[in-house]
Amino acid sequence: xxxxxxxEKVEKKSSRKKKxxxxxxxxxxxxxxxxxxxxxxxxxxxxxxxxxxGTHYAERKPTKEKxxxxxxxxxxxxxxxxxxSASSTPKFSEELxxxxxxxxxxxxxxxxxxxxxxxxxLLGEGGFGCVFKGWIEENGTAPVKPGTGLTVAVKTLxxxxxxxxxxxxxxxxxxxxxxxxxxxxxxxxxxxxxHRLLVYEFMPRGSLENHLFRRSLPLPWSIRMKIALGxxxxxxFLHEEAERPVIYRDFxxxxxxxxxxxxxxxxxxxxxxxxxxxDKTHVSTRVMGTYGYAAPEYVMTGHLSSKSDVYSFGVVxxxxxxxxxxxxxxxxxxxxxxxxxxxxxxxxxxxxxxILDPRLEGHFSVKGAQKAAQLAAQCLSRDPKARPRMIEVVxxxxxxxxLKDMASSSYxxxxxxxxxxxxxxxxxxxxxxxxxxxxxxxQPLRSLSSSNGPxxxxxQHPHPSPKPKAKES
Numbered sequence: 501x502x503x504x505x506x507x508e509k510v511e512k513k514s515s516r517k518k519k520x521x522x523x524x525x526x527x528x529x530x531x532x533x534x535x536x537x538x539x540x541x542x543x544x545x546x547x548x549x550x551x552x553x554g555t556h557y558a559e560r561k562p563t564k565e566k567x568x569x570x571x572x573x574x575x576x577x578x579x580x581x582x583x584x585s586a587s588s589t590p591k592f593s594e595e596l597x598x599x600x601x602x603x604x605x606x607x608x609x610x611x612x613x614x615x616x617x618x619x620x621x622l623l624g625e626g627g628f629g630c631v632f633k634g635w636i637e638e639n640g641t642a643p644v645k646p647g648t649g650l651t652v653a654v655k656t657l658x659x660x661x662x663x664x665x666x667x668x669x670x671x672x673x674x675x676x677x678x679x680x681x682x683x684x685x686x687x688x689x690x691x692x693x694x695h696r697l698l699v700y701e702f703m704p705r706g707s708l709e710n711h712l713f714r715r716s717l718p719l720p721w722s723i724r725m726k727i728a729l730g731x732x733x734x735x736x737f738l739h740e741e742a743e744r745p746v747i748y749r750d751f752x753x754x755x756x757x758x759x760x761x762x763x764x765x766x767x768x769x770x771x772x773x774x775x776x777x778x779d780k781t782h783v784s785t786r787v788m789g790t791y792g793y794a795a796p797e798y799v800m801t802g803h804l805s806s807k808s809d810v811y812s813f814g815v816v817x818x819x820x821x822x823x824x825x826x827x828x829x830x831x832x833x834x835x836x837x838x839x840x841x842x843x844x845x846x847x848x849x850x851x852x853x854x855i856l857d858p859r860l861e862g863h864f865s866v867k868g869a870q871k872a873a874q875l876a877a878q879c880l881s882r883d884p885k886a887r888p889r890m891i892e893v894v895x896x897x898x899x900x901x902x903l904k905d906m907a908s909s910s911y912x913x914x915x916x917x918x919x920x921x922x923x924x925x926x927x928x929x930x931x932x933x934x935x936x937x938x939x940x941x942x943q944p945l946r947s948l949s950s951s952n953g954p955x956x957x958x959x960q961h962p963h964p965s966p967k968p969k970a971k972e973s
Contacts, residue, residue: 602676603688605641607695610634610654613643617656628667628770629656633702641688652687653703657696667770668696674769678742682734684757684767703765705758712753712819718859723762724820725868725901730764731756732897735813736890738772739806745775747783747804751812752793752826753819775806792826792838797884807884813893814879818842821872823857839880846877853907862908868900869907 613634614621621632632654635644657668675686690697705711708727711719719727731751738746749771757767776783782803787794795811798804815826818838824831826838835841845852852873856864875896881887888896 601679602672602686603641603699605636605688605690605697605699607690607692607697609636609641609643610690610697610699613652614654615646623653628664628768629658631655634699636687636699650687651702653700655698655700657698665696668698670772671698671769674746674772678738678746680734680737680741681763682730682737682765684765700767703757703767704760705762707754708756708758708764708816708820709753711758712823713825718823718857719820721860721864721868722901725872725897726762727756727758727764728817728820728872729894729897729901731766731816732813732890732893734764734766735809736894738766739775739809739890745777745806747773747775747806748809748812749773749804750789750793751809751816752790753816756816773804795884796882805884806890807887810879810887810890810893811884813890814876814887815839817872817876817879821857821869821876822855823859843877843880846873846880862906864907865900865903866905866907868903868905871896871900 611617613636614632615634617630617632621634622630623633624631634652634654635646635649636642636652637644638650658664671686672689675683679685684703685701687699687701689699708731735748735751738748748766748769750768751766755766755768757765759765771788773783773785782805784802785804787799787802789798789812793812793815795808798808815838819826822838822842824838827836828838829836831841842855845855849870852870856869875888875893878886878888879893
């Protein structure tokens with residue numbers, strides 16, 4: 501899978517006492533027998549809480565950046581001792597339902613394929629374990645020389661927890677039988693002694709999260725809409741085209757991975773759940789997921805339905821429109837929760853422009869942005885029944901990547917930008933407007949604006965930056 505250029509996000513980090521009674525260790529590392537000292541900063545993850553991690557697969561240097569995602573709610577511990585994990589191994593072996601197309605790897609194969617799990621091969625870290633880049637035969641399981649054969653992402657399992665085994669099994673079960681262009685492909689697995697590893701296709705452009713929040717260059721509008729459409733197709737397949745409906749349950753930017761052409765693919769099925777069938781409207785389950793993305797009715801009642809995924813999609817679509825995270829405590833008061841801050845503006849055809857990602861600098865479709873904002877509002881409805889089905893979301897998004905009516909040529913947008921530039925300049929100079937006057941350092945001065953409203957001078961019109969170029973093939 502394609503992994504992000506930053507350390508993997510961990511929604512809930514808890515600590516675990518060393519067996520020798522030493523200091524507590526935190527962070528993310530996976531306990532593997534033969535890894536040696538492949539990272540100086542390794543530590544183990546305690547899965548005793550319902551932390552979830554989006555797994556990013558793109559080359560990157562290990563970092564110490566802390567996660568901003570948080571779990572929906574803490575749950576009772578499911579962590580067992582090493583002895584308990586070992587004793588449960590036969591049970592999990594019996595439960596493993598392996599699809600015929602999956603390849604079965606030996607641990608030594610994957611050790612050699614990742615060059616002994618060396619730090620230079622590390623792609624990401626998370627609650628599940630760590631992910632390494634590797635190279636295997638095109639149609640086999642044997643390791644090959646780096647840069648040849650098939651490039652893969654090898655995800656290891658932290659063996660210190662029953663929940664980890666369950667999520668590993670869920671990954672194999674769902675991705676082993678679900679094949680779709682917008683789902684990350686599971687190549688194979690390794691189950692040997694206490695080792696549990698998964699082998700995915702490598703996703704070179706990493707996660708949507710990295711492109712939205714960690715890159716200096718903004719993601720172009722057309723690419724954002726292309727990604728939204730691809731992710732929507734993946735969810736629509738799970739809800740309505742799979743043999744049995746599947747609820748993804750953990751849809752967020754870190755779990756949307758991108759291939760070389762920015763095609764979106766859903767990853768990390770550890771929390772996926774089979775959906776209701778027949779007359780049932782939901783399944784009842786323990787609340788797990790990530791703050792800011794989980795549907796409110798699911799958080800309150802534990803009732804999970806496909807409309808829970810639709811809400812999460814609305815949050816991610818809003819993140820793509822605004823360039824803001826779903827939860828950000830570094831924002832001013834009233835802006836910490838993205839949905840609550842943006843909701844009043846989504847239905848207003850004029851004010852919603854003000855919440856769009858300023859880094860786009862007008863390089864977005866006016867009609868496309870309006871339709872996307874309206875769609876986000878529908879997906880984020882407090883009433884689950886009022887939310888659209890994902891197949892309807894797909895139909896709404898289909899034309900948006902190709903619309904050419906750029907806001908940079910819109911008179912209204914230019915006026916809005918001018919007002920914003922004047923406001924920023926006034927704030928920088930300690931000036932604020934008050935009832936037709938300009939107040940500088942507490943002393944009122946007559947405003948230079950005409951009675952008919954502010955008139956921007958040519959020097960106050962911002963010069964739009966060239967549209968960011970994105971290679972699409």
